[in-house]
Amino acid sequence: xxxxxxxxxxxxxxxxxxxxxxxxxxxxxxxxxxxxxxxxxxxxxxxxxxxxxxxxxxxxxxxxxxxxxxxxxxxxxxxxxxxxxxxxxxxxxxxxxxxxxxxxxxxxxxxxxxxxxxxxxxxxxxxxxxxxxxxxxxxxxxxxxxxxxxxxxxxxxxxxxxxxxxxxxxxxxxxxxxxxxxxxxxxxxxxxxxxxxxxxxxxxxxxxxxxxxxxxxxxxxxxxxxxxxxxxxxxxxxxxxxxxxxxxxxxxxxxxxxxxxxxxxxxxxxxx
Ligand SMILES: [Zn+2]
Numbered sequence: 001x002x003x004x005x006x007x008x009x010x011x012x013x014x015x016x017x018x019x020x021x022x023x024x025x026x027x028x029x030x031x032x033x034x035x036x037x038x039x040x041x042x043x044x045x046x047x048x049x050x051x052x053x054x055x056x057x058x059x060x061x062x063x064x065x066x067x068x069x070x071x072x073x074x075x076x077x078x079x080x081x082x083x084x085x086x087x088x089x090x091x092x093x094x095x096x097x098x099x100x101x102x103x104x105x106x107x108x109x110x111x112x113x114x115x116x117x118x119x120x121x122x123x124x125x126x127x128x129x130x131x132x133x134x135x136x137x138x139x140x141x142x143x144x145x146x147x148x149x150x151x152x153x154x155x156x157x158x159x160x161x162x163x164x165x166x167x168x169x170x171x172x173x174x175x176x177x178x179x180x181x182x183x184x185x186x187x188x189x190x191x192x193x194x195x196x197x198x199x200x201x202x203x204x205x206x207x208x209x210x211x212x213x214x215x216x217x218x219x220x221x222x223x224x225x226x227x228x229x230x231x232x233x234x235x236x237x238x239x240x241x242x243x244x245x246x247x248x249x250x251x252x253x254x255x256x257x258x259x260x261x262x263x264x265x266x267x268x269x270x271x272x
Contacts, residue, residue, distance in 0.1 A: 026096055
């Protein structure tokens, strides 16, 4: 199963869709039919802007209507230049602009929001490290009063929006923090460091389109090792590396469920 797209993917999509369609009046339809009434509401309206918030994507149209998309596990966008292909499979949403087409298949959510609904979505999401209006202090207030493991808190979208499994596992490794450390034991300085690192890693993810989390001295070139082969593509310390040697200390990377999610960690490097 592929990993659920993390926030950097959604921010890339928002930027891409803005570039392809902003200022235009795309033809919007739902070849599959499940989004037909929603598509009819925005069809032919000017796409004013796009927005990413955590793992949620919004297309804002004139007239205060927004298309809200959550990809979930199976959702996928594709786009290209004309000719527009005949719809193959379950195309929930199709947009045809002046120079590009776009298709969306298999999302968890694809619906039209009014401004109040869009604001409710933002209000229930936590701080998104990729947004300039993020409030890491607000997120820390939740973390600092929680007895839950920091790993679970990082994955709670109402605390940190857009952080998924790969970033949560990797940022804890890089901080040398035990994933089971209760939120209230992380401390303000620990949180500031975690947040800053997460933000930097996710910004790199937006720029590069993949998740790389290893420091320069642990790249394949520096370590003279073979590059990682994995569907998610990037160079990482612990994510989906169970039983393999830690790139820092050589200890076998451990795996275990925590809060119902796949946790990977180095038992030697992450004692703190
Ligand atoms: Zn280690």
